[in-house]
Amino acid sequence: MADWRHTTPMQLLDSHLNRLPGTTRAYAAxxxxxAAFLKADSPQTAVEIIVGAExxxxxxxxxxxxxxxxxxxxSLATTRRRVSSLLGLLALAHEFxxxxxxxxxxxPAADPIRDTAGPGRPVVERMIExxxxxDDAKGRxxxxxxCLLFYNALRAGEVLSLDLRHVDLSAGDVLIAAKAxxxxxxxxxxxxxxxxxxxxxxxxxxxxxxxWLSMQRGEGERRRLTYRxxxxxxxxxxxxxGAKCWPHALRHAAxxxxxxxxxGNIGWGLALTRHRDPKTFLAYADRxxxxxxxxxxxxxxxxxxxxxxxxxxx
Numbered sequence: 001m002a003d004w005r006h007t008t009p010m011q012l013l014d015s016h017l018n019r020l021p022g023t024t025r026a027y028a029a030x031x032x033x034x035a036a037f038l039k040a041d042s043p044q045t046a047v048e049i050i051v052g053a054e055x056x057x058x059x060x061x062x063x064x065x066x067x068x069x070x071x072x073x074x075s076l077a078t079t080r081r082r083v084s085s086l087l088g089l090l091a092l093a094h095e096f097x098x099x100x101x102x103x104x105x106x107x108p109a110a111d112p113i114r115d116t117a118g119p120g121r122p123v124v125e126r127m128i129e130x131x132x133x134x135d136d137a138k139g140r141x142x143x144x145x146x147c148l149l150f151y152n153a154l155r156a157g158e159v160l161s162l163d164l165r166h167v168d169l170s171a172g173d174v175l176i177a178a179k180a181x182x183x184x185x186x187x188x189x190x191x192x193x194x195x196x197x198x199x200x201x202x203x204x205x206x207x208x209x210x211x212w213l214s215m216q217r218g219e220g221e222r223r224r225l226t227y228r229x230x231x232x233x234x235x236x237x238x239x240x241x242g243a244k245c246w247p248h249a250l251r252h253a254a255x256x257x258x259x260x261x262x263x264g265n266i267g268w269g270l271a272l273t274r275h276r277d278p279k280t281f282l283a284y285a286d287r288x289x290x291x292x293x294x295x296x297x298x299x300x301x302x303x304x305x306x307x308x309x310x311x312x313x314x
Contacts, residue, residue, distance in 0.1 A: 002052040007096045009048050015096075016089045020179055021157040021227065030085040037065050050086065051093050055101040062086060062105060080107050118253025119243045124150050127237040127245070137203035138215050141225075142233055144200040145212060147193035148174075149234075149247060153254035153272050154187070155179060156230055156247040162211040164204075169194055178274065 007015075013031075017024050031043035038061070040046040050058050062083055069079040087103060094102045118124075124146070131143035148154045158176040166175040166184065172194050175184040189197075197211075204213060210224035230247055238245025255273050262268040266278060 002048075002093070002098050004098065007098055009044050009051070012051070012089070012093055012096065012098065013044055013047055016085075016092055020177065021160065022155065025227065026081060027085045030082045031089075033069075033082060034065060034086060037068055047089065051090065051099060055099075055103065058090065059103050059105075062103065066105075066107075076108065083107060117256050118249045118251070119238060119241075119245045120253060121257045123238070123241050123243045123245070124250060124253050126241045127234075130237055130240055137200075140196075140200040140203050141212060141215075142237070144193065144196035145230070145233070146237075146250070147196045148189070149250040150254050151190050151193055152187060153251045153258075155251060156227055159247075160212065160225060160227060160230060164201075164206070164208055164211050167197060167211060169198060 017027055019027065028043070031046060034050075035041075035043045035046035038046050038049055040049060050061055053061065065086070066079055066083050069082055070076075074082075083105065084107070087105060090099070090103055093099050128143060128146050128150075131139045131146060133139070134142075145159060148159050149156075154176060158178060161177045162174060168174070172191070173186050173188055176187050178185040178187075204211075207222065209222050212225040212230075214223040214225050214229055216223075216229075227247075234245055234247050234250070238249075251273070255269055258269050258272050259265075269275075270278060
């Protein structure tokens with residue numbers, strides 16, 4: 001039986017979802033899917049059901065949920081995240097002494113990200129041109145956002161969480177809420193981004209609050225741009241260039257472009273993307289398996305070689 005004396009189901013749920021915006025959105029969606037699977041009336045009810053079950057019953061729920069997700073044709077990566085999210089919830093319940101047991105499940109490894117190239121630098125530059133052609137607040141805002149997403153390879157959540165107080169144009173820095181970091185991290189921005197933000201601030205003004213304002217203001221509110229608004233903005237600009245694009249795709253494009261400019265030097269790419277594990281960044285360095293293709297051809301031909309595996313031009 002679950003012991004809710006010290007931590008309520010809502011407190012457990014809040015602690016589980018106290019993460020970066022992108023992770024919170026994904027985990028909340030996973031809990032809604034799990035609630036639908038259990039036919040529960042809410043994620044909180046679903047949490048009470050699985051945490052209140054015996055260990056074997058909870059393990060069975062996770063196995064059935066995993067199989068149901070796969071049966072719907074969801075990707076292995078999505079299924080892994082759904083189950084891992086619930087495992088994390090149960091681990092947190094164990095740490096809070098709500099339950100005396102924990103569950104470990106071995107999940108199959110997901111395939112590497114299929115599309116790591118992004119839309120390509122020419123497409124991003126065309127998207128920037130489309131913003132520059134507009135002489136209004138939305139054009140200035142969108143231009144500055146694209147600069148941060150591409151030239152600094154920032155994640156969507158890192159851009160959206162910026163307030164005016166996090167910008168120091170005199171120093172050429174912004175303070176971002178970086179992934180897996182408790183405190184904000186100082187991030188240098190190039191001159192082109194600094195000027196883009198200056199142009200946006202001429203429209204926005206110097207009032208405290210969110211740096212990026214929604215263009216759909218209600219009753220004079222200065223509302224923060226949401227992820228949905230950002231996604232639609234990037235997708236629309238991408239469509240106007242004939243390309244499929246979303247916010248994180250610009251980070252992919254930045255990493256790929258950096259590899260091309262540095263002749264495949266992974267060190268420059270790691271400095272830009274801030275990946276701690278080089279293995280994560282290698283997905284950009286060997287998209288479409290081109291290095292593997294060269295390796296098998298060389299081996300089959302029995303030729304000696306001294307060069308490094310090739311990278312792919314954008």
